Amino acid sequence: MVAQVEDPRTVTSKYDARRLLNSTLLYLTVTVVSLIIVFPVYWMLISTFQPSKYILHYPPPLLPQELYFDQFAELFTEHPIARWLRNSFLIAAMTMLLCMALSVLGAFALSNLRWPGRNLFGLFLLVTQMLPEVLILIPLYIIYRRLNMLNSIPSLALIDAAFILPICIWILKGVFDNVPPEVLDASVVDGCTELGALWRIVLPLSAPGLAAVAVVAFFFAWNEYLYAGIMLSSGEFMPASVGLSTLKAIAQTPVEQYMAAGLVFSVLPVAFYLAMQRYIVSGLTAGAVKG
């Protein structure tokens, strides 16, 4: 029943005329609201794909005047962005692997097993997930400094995984909850242990949930700025989130390169987050609200 009133032949009575007006208003509002929301993203694309001579002009043109694609090559030759991205990728991949391994265990215990202390464990995860990262930064920085663990990519991945693990467990718990208990019972009747059931029944049935956990963990570490900036102060290990923040628009970096850098950094997280949004929402609200 999607807005069939648009067909003029159906507009015969006054009632239909009102519906037409209503749906026109609806489309108008949706369009305006969407434009406002998306405008910053649109502006990023516009500023990336046209030479800055157009945009460094007041007032800047709202529509692209000329397409230009050399900024990406210039960006990669003039800035160590390839190295930044490689560092980000390494941190993110390590965080992802650690989180996937640990969250499978935690989610299975939280979802499929009954044991005293289960609720307490869930609560523990919930609280750790809600603490602002900066509160733990200073003590952790001092500890890391004493242990000589600063400026090391695996050390940072350890921290990132600790912050995102509770959310990953909550996401995966929500997915494991959907495995029908009858299937698990049947597997145990057929002679599987609990861990056997986890490996052979729960995990294969939860592939999308595992993918969601991988996405969440990977891009949390990919996007993370605060800890990366403090723990990896040497340029050699600088990840892209920190690297990009050192770029200065106009003064140092041409606008089209500046925005292209942001674009290159955002493409992957945007694509994967949009694909996995439902799972991520259920994890962030600790299962209270299913997205």
Added chain:
Amino acid sequence: MRLERLCSLASPSPSSLPDNQPNDYPIACADRPNSPLASSQVNSTMSERVDADALADRSSRTVAPPRLFRRRFLLPFLLVLPIVLYEGLLIVYPIIQGIYGSFTRIELASSAATIWVGWANYERMFSDPAFWKVIRTTLLFTALVIVVALTIGLLTALLFNRPFRFRPVARGMLMMPWAIPEVPVVMIFIWILSPQFGVVNILARMLPGVTKNPQWLQVPELAMGWMVLISSWKAFPFYSLVILAALQAIPHELYESARVDGANRLQLFWNITFPGIGSTLELLVVLAAIFSFKQFTIIFLMTGGGPSGTTETIVIRIFNTAFRFYDYSYATALGVAGFVVSLAVALVFILMQVRRTQESA
């Protein structure tokens, strides 16, 4: 009953045991016929299990040996042990260290032992007018983001809940700001707000009395306004998505019967929609408080707390105290204050959740 009881008959999987332990447990998985114990063991335990399923009362008598039972009982604890240890080492232990550190004088540069100073850091904090200013800024910022982000989230959810063509595309666009990482968001807005070439200036110049481009991030009120707007722009799609899910959970029949009874749109909203999403909204207020209280990257990279401290929330203050002024002990005291606040809000969230699950159960 189900898995718990049935599992009590199953032996733990060998893979759950540390490598150095003797592997003297029957391997119960049927698809491992090559292991020495499998064939005989599986057959015997299988028949027992079928019995147990049929005659539930008997299961207590045919339960596996106590030693095995204890192993099975331990399994959940063994599973969560690495997680608790891990989170304990990287989250809980630093918090305890931080609380301890807030009572000492921390000198990172010298290797001198830390000096116990008692409540000195806290006395300094409570008598410091700058601290109270930071608290006011934090409250203002958090409250404004909650209001702005949730209002936009609610309005867009109501709008996008109505059927129209291209709705999936429009919803995908709606989620964009949430999916873009914070650092590129900052880059976009630094560019948009550039006093020289920023595109926002076109809009501002349309206002009466504005003859030159404003210094968006140099004027206190404007800077605060932009911090709130950008944080809300980044956060609202998440709230919108959650509210949308709650809206779709409201049964359609309610609207239809109310419409038959002659209710108008406003009445529909106040009597059906609003109660239907009320508890979700409550939860989101708390969640939004937690998220905006945590907000660091956007403020830090755009204003760094300025101009003259007007956008300096407590997380920014903690960072600046530690890594700009190298006053680690005072920063940890501030951190403990922030910890107490966020713990209190987290408790509210948990209590609300417990209430919700009790209601739905």
